Each structure stands twice: as C-alpha cells, then as structure tokens.
Amino acid sequence: MKKATVVGAGLVGSLWSVYLAKRGYNVDIFEARPDMRDASLSAGRSINLALSDRGWKALEKVGLGDQIREVAIPMYRRVMHAMDGSLTYQPYGKENQAIWSVSRGGLNRVLMDLAEREGNVKINFEHKCKSVDLEKGSATFTNRNTGEQVVSDNGLLFGTDGAFSAVRKAMQRTDRFNYEQEYIEHGYKELSIHPNEDGTHKLEKNALHIWPRGEFMLIALPNMDGSFTCTLFHPYGGEQGFDALDNDEKVRNFFKSTFPDAYELMPNLMEDWHENPTSSLVIIRCFPWSKNGKVALLGDASHAIVPFYGQGMNAGFEDCTIFEKFLAETNEDWDKAMKLYEEERKPNGDAIADLAMQNFVEMRDLTGDPKFLLRKKIEGKFSTLHPEKWLPLYSMVTFSHIPYAEANAEGKRQAAIMEQVMAMPNIEEKWDSNEVMELMNKLS
C-alpha cells in the first residue's frame, strides 16, 4: 500500500493530498491548528486571496474548479481611488479575464472537504510537528490535547506547513542548506467595509480597489456576503508609520486625510484597528527543497513571498501541477521527480518573489501616476494588435502558465522598450497613433 505524510492542512497541503490520493496514496495529514470547519471556532481573520490562472489550472486538474468557482468573485479591473475621491480604472486583462477573490478560510474548508472525500486522506488536527527524520521520511507529532506523541513513518513526507515550516527547519540543520528570511519595511493590518443594509456591496463589486499613496496603500477585495476585506500595507517606521499611529485620534486623522472616501465607509475602523494585529511580511528563500528522495517542500514552506502580485497561493498550487507532471514523467520515481521539481521550481520561486516586490511599488505608487497608466494603455493596444509579439507582464504572470522566471525576463525586455516609447515627444497626445505602434513593432 502506498502511503505518504503531509505536514500542514492549509491550502497547498489539502490540494497536494488530493493529488496524492488520486495517485493511490493513503495520506495522513497532520495539522497543528484545530479544524477550522468546526462551527464553534471563530473564522479568524477574513484574509482574501486572488485566485488566477495558475491556481485554477491546479484545481481543474483534479476536478475542483466548479466547486471553488461557487465561492469566488471575479474581479475584472483595478479601481484606483485618488485623494479627491475620483476613480480611475485599469482592466487586468482582456475582456472576461479576471482574478478571483476568495476567502482563505472558505477555500481551505472546501479543499479539506474535498480531500477527505477522496476516501484515503485523513486529517489529524491539533497535531504539532515535533521532529522530522529526513533519512526515513518520517515525522513525530505531539497531540496538543493529550500530549501524546504520534510517529508517522510513511517513507514519504511533504512539508506544506507554511513560511515557518517545521519540516524546512529540520532541513535547515543539514549541511549546505541555503536559507533566507527577509522581512520588508512594511507590515499590514486587515480592516473591513461592511455591506449595505440590503446586503449589496458599498463599492463596485467585481473589482479590486486600491488607494495608492506612495509609501503605503489600502486595498479592498469583495466578499460573497457584500462586505470588503481591506488591507492597509504600511511601514512600521516613519512619521505616519504603524509605530507612530499610537492612539485613536492619530489613526482617525490619518484615515480621514489619506483615504477620505474609504474612511466614510468604515464606521467600524477603530474596532477593526484594535481587534486585528499588525502583521509582518516576510520573504523566504531556500534550497534544496527536497532530501533523500523522501522529503519535499511545497508552497510557502519553500518560497514565501509578499502578497502584492496575488501569486502566493497560485505559486503554491502550481508547485502541485509541476510536481505531478514530473511524477508522471518519471513513473513515480520520487528521487528523480523531487530533483526535477526543485530544479524547475526554484528559479521560478525566486522570480515571483522579485516580481511581487516590484508589483508593490507599482500598486502603491505607480497606479496613481498618469504616465504609468498611459504606458499600460499603449501596451494593451499593441498587445491586441500583435498578441503574438506582446503579452503584458501582468498577463504573463496572471493569465498564463509561462514559468515565472521567463515572464520576469520578458518583462524586463518590455520595460526597456517602453522606456523608449514613453520618451517620444507628445506621447500623451499620439499614444494610439500608427507612429507609436510602428515603433513598438520595430523594437519588439
């Protein structure tokens, strides 16, 4: 009987268990937290995620697309909120292309259900990983209720236990394991915009809202219940940083003067502010991602990134697609498949980590810049005329399956071309002229 152990029943762990189950494995998942499907538990923070093509592909592959689509809201464009309340719009892709707002908790619950429905997946909740045997591909867990120790010795062990992975920590103690944890200057705090009394959304529903303010920004993603989950991304230090906003008046004044239209929609601001923690943002890079053909990392455990490209979950789900591809290609030779997987995915993990930081600058700063929006329009037009020559970087990352590292390289090439185009005299007036399109055609 084929058996595997999965550490962590989060999004990637649950999905990967479905993949393993479909390959005939009996899967024992161990999860440190209690079962979030238990109604007596608070839902916790209502973190939203943006599901896009890479994520969908991994879900479709095991037939989960339709169920997930039922709990997801398509967002077709960015809506930028200026200081004066005026709005600008930027479509994410071509017509009908969208990124999908899903609640992390909601999606995780569905994925757990679907994993258990496979019949050969068992989730053991409230079991904390205590130690890992990298030679054997086994691990020991502590039952948090009884204190009992449980050994799961299946000879195959997957670390899908997130940015602070216990499995990775065991690998980190081996010689020549490269590891980096890099905290950025910004943290985040979740806030919310409640629904109208009739349950409708207070802002355009099928959009991602951004209040770009240079050094910081507020975003809002729609929920099924008519509310929006908002996130303030904000530096810890500085005159208006988290550390300086140390009383209610300062917080209110900051919101009133910086996000006036959002402030009007958030009578619950101070309640949220105090209830929700200020959380840090970390980038994790490491290598290798596997040991002895028996232990491998997927998702945040191997490549935690900042959330600004909406690709954290998508990249983790794509790990499953790629790993599965190599299992098929090698006839389930785990040693070979793990090596192929980590060699293929590592540069792509690094690339999306870099892209996510770049997109932070774009979101918080450039989306408020007319020149930047013009550049996007020119790219969009050219891409429509010559789709074979130009797929915008955002589309490559979000609406394609081009490896992230290739997308990143192509994005740099495009940026160099657009610098020349944007330097044309009077580009504002003639941006959609033949002259501009011809130059782009020549350069690209």
Added chain:
Amino acid sequence: MKKATVVGAGLVGSLWSVYLAKRGYNVDIFEARPDMRDASLSAGRSINLALSDRGWKALEKVGLGDQIREVAIPMYRRVMHAMDGSLTYQPYGKENQAIWSVSRGGLNRVLMDLAEREGNVKINFEHKCKSVDLEKGSATFTNRNTGEQVVSDNGLLFGTDGAFSAVRKAMQRTDRFNYEQEYIEHGYKELSIHPNEDGTHKLEKNALHIWPRGEFMLIALPNMDGSFTCTLFHPYGGEQGFDALDNDEKVRNFFKSTFPDAYELMPNLMEDWHENPTSSLVIIRCFPWSKNGKVALLGDASHAIVPFYGQGMNAGFEDCTIFEKFLAETNEDWDKAMKLYEEERKPNGDAIADLAMQNFVEMRDLTGDPKFLLRKKIEGKFSTLHPEKWLPLYSMVTFSHIPYAEANAEGKRQAAIMEQVMAMPNIEEKWDSNEVMELMNKLS
C-alpha cells in the same frame, strides 16, 4: 557589581571578555567544548588565520599585542606557484607591511589565558547553551558532564558563539529578524607540508603560498614548527570536484597533475586527506544584532564570511574595538551603545562578506593572470607616487581602519579607473611611464 554573560570562549568571546573585564565587569563565559588547553586533548585541526591591522588594533587596545606577536609569523607577500613550478611574487603592501600567520588554536589558548588573568573572568567549559531569555539578558546552559542546568542571569548577554550561534537562533525566532545562511559551491580540506628534518620550512617561510587554478586553489600558511598548513578550496560538484575524487588514485592523480610541486612536498597527502573532513563554507547575514539593550552578537554570530580575505577574525576583533568606542561615547549606556554598534557595523559586515567572495575569484583565478599582476604593479607605483590619492583596495582592507563599506565603495571606483588604464594600447610596455601615471592622476 557589574556582571555579564558571554556565550562562547572562541577568539572573539575571549577578547571581548577582556574588554568587559577592563570595564569592571565580572564575566561568566560559557563554552560548549572542553578546555582546549588541556594537554590530554588533541589539538584538533591546525587551522591558520591571517592577523592584520584591524585585529592588531583590537589586541593592542587591551595590551595583548606583544604576547600574540610571539606566536605569529609575518607574511610579506603572496608567492604564486604556476603549473610548471615557476614562482611569481606579489607584495601585500609597502615594505614591512605583512599579514601574520597564527594558529587558531594557539591564539585562542593565549586569549583564554589572558582573559582569566584579568581576575574577574571565569570560563565554564562543556556548558552548552540551551535557551536564551532575550527580555532578561539571561541564558540557561546544560553541563555536558553532569546534565545539570545552570542559569546565568547577569542582565547582559553576548553571543560570540560563532556562525551557528545559539544566541542568534533565539533572536531568529522573534518577529522581523532578518537572517540568511548562504553556502558557497566550494568546500575546503586541510592538508599539510611537514618541516625539513632540521625543523626549517620547505617553502619560503614569510609568505602566503597560492596555487591558483581557476575554479579551485591550494594555499599554504607557515607555522612556528616549520610546517605549513595547506587548504584546498574546491567545488563539491563537477568532474574533478570533491564528490568525484572518491578514491586514492583519483586524489593522487589530481594533485600530481594540478599541484605538481606541492605534491612532491606532501608524502603525507593521503593520510591528511582521509583524516581531515571536507568542510562547507557559509556566509551568514542577519539583522538586528542586538535586543532590548541587553543582548548583542559579535563576530561570526552576526556576520560569518568566507575566509578568502583573511578578515573573519579581524572583523570580529574590530567589532570589539567599535563596540568599546560606543560604550565610551555613551558612558556605558548599553541600549544606546548596542544600537550605535549594530548600525555602524552592519553595512561593514555586509561589505566584508562581499569583498571576501570577490577576493576568492582574485586568488584562485586572477593571481595567475599576468594582466591582473600588471594592474597591481601600476596601482602600487601610483600609490607610492600619490599616497594621498590612492590606497589599493587590499591595503584599505588589510592595513587600514577605513570602514569596510567605504573601502568597498572606493575599490569599485578604483576598478573603474583601472579598466580605462588597462585598456591603453601597449600598456604592458609602458606601464610605468609618465603617460600612464598622468592618466591615473587625471582620472583619480
């Protein structure tokens, strides 16, 4: 009574304890290993280090220079050994400027003796750090012989426990602690050249010998007993890498064909090869280096680097000098002094980490390149003519107290200038002409 705890009685821990003792602190040092001064213990590997000006300054400051000089050998130049056995020479600095070969173990023994001689320093050997309380500045140690737990609660705790610091590991678990461990492609193995029968050295004594071979290199540093300690720096992978050299014949053939003159001097090659481990090389970067004004890291615990600039120990000793300076300036306000120390030292730790990697390329590759040697000669001549305008990078790092980050920046400026100079037609013939010197004068 002023009290402090120091974790690790290595080079930096022993020296820093002398600094603390001279400030009137009672110092409890805890060291995981047994006392290396115990004659019954093997001396272990005879690692050599190159002591240079930054290290000397820190030693002189507490009056330890003379004692150390007795066990150190000045090396005035690099001797490069070509494949055909021919030798080239490159002075390290001006006449009488040298880097000093010392045995790590020998120096450590002397520093421990000197620390204990202060009267208020006690070294507790075979006590392994079990946990650290960052709030209190205390730590718990396990006595390796009795299993007994000892708490050292002095309110001031220093982590001088090396690249795999237990104190740093405790800091690493706090939020927003940046950390990176990066293993390079190369590992190393220590070998030796025994003395002549009359106790003299088989190679020029007052020099550092290099066999530069592109992707790898062998070096040799003199010892007081007439022997040389050799180190092979070598990639793990590749056709001739460590992993491929898996039997005696391959090792012998590799040495015979790659380092023929050294091979002749090493009849003990295979014995050393099997006795000494192949060790990895790691770069550690982290921040912050202190917590709560009560805990601070010095030396490798905060900035482990590769050994190719001979600056690891020197940088650790310079940590002591700089920390001491800020203690004086703040009237021993530890909170302020720790902040000033980490802010000043962090960019310099990063700079010497980068410089050490650069120097690896220089040593293994460029020291065998006539163009590179010519460049060094031109720089040397210009520096002699205009010492106020040009101090070569190697001299800034080795024979000055210019902060490493400044030296690194100045080195980049110099490299850009030298690229232009080396591009002059027929530079080989006219390198010491007025024309060349005038161009350098103009550019710099």
